[in-house]
Amino acid sequence: MTNQRIQAHFQESADLKTRSAALLAEPISEAVQLMFSALSNGNKILACGNGGSAADCQHFAAELVGRFERERLPLPALALTTDTSILTAVGNDYAFNDIFSKQVQAFGQAGDILLALSTSGNSANVVAAVEAALERDMRVVALTGKGGGAIARMLTDADVHICVPHDRTARIQEVHLLTIHCLCDGIDVALFGEDMHE
């Protein structure tokens, strides 16, 4: 692999991040408000996604339950991607499409938030989780790309859609991770103010 090819990856990622900053600042800020207000009301955040997005869910939950950059109380966020007994039982006995929606039905309550990650917006198990969340009067924060797919068409005005303007899965995921860090920082700022990292 040439250095030129590697540099092209960095360049494309950097360019997309710059372009996304302008487009996504507003929906990211709305997502922070939605999440902070849910957490302040004693509600929680459930997160789901496949592959790299599953890792992102766990990354997000770790930073809420543990910490991001500032010392604070643990916040209730749960990745629906980690319990292999639930995932295999539901996948085996029902369908792979149900692995997240069953958990939303089990753990989700009105006022909770579903953080739904799908670069295509079309993964059937994430789509089913969004449907289950909306049925339970939860709000959805969707991180997508490629126009948002089926998920984009399901969201209401009460939900937040953060759609990365790109068609390449890896690039979209790179912006999703940055977005997750913005969400964590936004929640810290809502708790403590903007003293650090202004």
Ligand SMILES: O=C(CO)[C@@H](O)[C@H](O)[C@H](O)[C@H](O)COP(=O)(O)O
């Ligand atoms: O990380 C990557 C590709 O960068 C893969 O593991 C990727 O997440 C998987 O193919 C997912 O199944 C893609 O699903 P989605 O983003 O379209 O919902």
Ligand SMILES: [Zn+2]
């Ligand atoms: Zn990946």
